[in-house]
Amino acid sequence: MKNILFASSECVPFIKTGGLADVVGSLPKYFDKDKYDVRVVLPKYNCMFQKWKDMMEYVDHFYMELAGEDRYVGIMTCEYEGIRFYFIDNEYYFNGFAPYDGDPKWNIEKFAFFSKAVLSILPVIGFRPDLIHCHDWQTGLIPVYLDNFRYLGEYYRGIKSIMTIHNLKFQGVWDRETVQAITGLPDYYFVPDKMEAYKDANLLKGGIVYADKVTTVSQTYAEEIKTPFYGEALDGLMNARSNDLCGIVNGLDYDDYNPEKDSRIVKNFNVGDFRKLKPMNKAALQEELGLDRDPKAMMIGMVSRLTDQKGFDLVDYMMDELCQDAVQIVVLGTGEAKYENMFRHFAWKYSGKVSANIFYSEDLSHKIYASCDAFLMPSLFEPCGLSQLMSLRYGTLPIVRETGGLKDTVQPYNEYEKTGTGFSFANYNAHEMLNTVRYAEHIYYDRKRDWNKMVERAMEEDFSWGNSAIQYQNLYASLIGE
Missing domain, CATH: 3.40.50.2000 (Glycogen Phosphorylase B;)
Incomplete structure (x- = not known):
């Protein structure tokens, strides 16, 4: 049995602003349960509906340093549709009216906290993943911290990571000094072939550099982002990582979108009628x-x-x-x-x-x-x-x-x-x-x-998720074996 942890800033049904939430909410259900134990970790946002918060149980809490201060890390959990979810609780960071606030610096600090906390909770919840599947810039620091944590002890060595880019336009960019002060990472990481991009720090770039594999959500987009027009100033890096870059098309929830059974439409139909x-x-x-x-x-x-x-x-x-x-x-x-x-x-x-x-x-x-x-x-x-x-x-x-x-x-x-x-x-x-x-x-x-x-x-x-899941399973197997 291989352990897989999905880390994401959003996931249906708990919190959604776009397609990322659909992917993270749907994909884990389609893996072979005999081979993979897939779990998901999210922030516990205050703006989630109360019915989801009521489902959660308290696991534990501890304190972790970030931006020079000790921060509370609470761990909540629940099971939904056969998948185990973990929620990282901290009211200072996750108390807003929406998952992403208008202030980009605040978003960077919030998701730096989340990324470091994802790795820090692993020994506490007793789930050591063989592979962490990170989604978009909000989790870009996880592969970076994973590299950093490997120096701290045996526990984190050998954990693989995949970085999935849902939209390259959003990268999590802020000035180098501020990001270094927030993350506490050494100078070593803030150079042009690591996290620095055009004098700023770039969280997504860090994830792309340090992840074992990089995926995006279609084969054509994986090719397009190697060109200046689509590459959002990271086309050089995409070319450098092209051997580890692949595209897997997102699936669609064929239960929710089913013309034969859809209760939202006036008349159900199928390919025959x-x-x-x-x-x-x-x-x-x-x-x-x-x-x-x-x-x-x-x-x-x-x-x-x-x-x-x-x-x-x-x-x-x-x-x-x-x-x-x-x-x-x-x-x-x-x-x-x-x-x-x-x-x-x-x-x-x-x-x-x-x-x-x-x-x-x-x-x-x-x-x-x-x-x-x-x-x-x-x-x-x-x-x-x-x-x-x-x-x-x-x-x-x-x-x-x-x-x-x-x-x-x-x-x-x-x-x-x-x-x-x-x-x-x-x-x-x-x-x-x-x-x-x-x-x-x-x-x-x-x-x-x-x-x-x-x-x-x-x-x-x-284009159901079953198809995409098989391709992801093959990708996982290339990193951690069957």
Whole structure:
């Protein structure tokens, strides 16, 4: 039996701000329980719902030095869906209204505390991992501290570490002197081939340098981050570590996203009966959102943060022209004010054709995935992306830009070979996006049989966590054996 510890700043169902939480909450359940004892450690945030706090039991506490002071480290635990979770308790650090505060220096100190505490609790909880799987910059100091702790005694020697990058844009950067004072690490670590980057200290860089393996959340993104455009100033390091770098696509929780059993949608359907039953969801959504009731109209969905990264500058540029077509457009999400207002404007200008829902609703998102014919996702960069996986699951064909996980998971339609599960375009260009949307419209209206065959292929794809877990198990085995 091999012991694996996941360390993360968020995890469903306890605390979530983005896709990272879904990965850490779902993946541990899919490992072979006869071979792996997988546990998860998180901060105990005050902003968690009370029902999760009520599940926790006290284990122990001790004091640990950080930033020149002795800090309280409380350990709480609970079991949920067969997985053992540990929570590190310290009200000084984790008392905020959200997991991440506006002050970057405070976030760095908070997660430096968390990273050091993760290693410090191991002898106390009686769980010595063979491997610690670290997620994003908030845990970047764990491989660094692990290297440092190895000098202190036998216990920490031989523990391997993996650093998974969910989005390279966020790195945990602050000035060197401050970070050194907070972490208490010696000068040795603050040099250009270790944690220093452009005169500052960089927590994620430390994790990438010291981890035994580095992964990211799709194969294409693993290649992209070796280039200056996607590399966020760390492309040189990514190239240096390329032998230890690999991409594994995130999975989707196929129980939660299941058109046959989803209680949030009006009419359940599957790959055998979607032709008859999926349109009933569209009709119900048209009714709910006040769109023209037209079963034949092609409906395009977008569920997203409304930001430049997600390609909304392209949508903004082409929206008026797109609204001239025989389509309906449904948007759900919040983000930059200019995009929120742009969608509100077009929902007013084309009231029967465009629905702008500038908020977030889990229920409405499921209805959009189940009701729309196509799903538009023209991202500038997308490490993995989950929305396109949800769309495929519900037979809503993705229209994506060929980047990161979008390129790895959506096979573009080929009308001659009759293959593909969606539509894609290569260049970050508004006209190219519009041309691809119009090509999809042409197939939808003029080649309905081909379209439906594509929906069948999309719904038969398997991007469940089981697939990803096997790849992670192979990676673990390469470091710690079977």
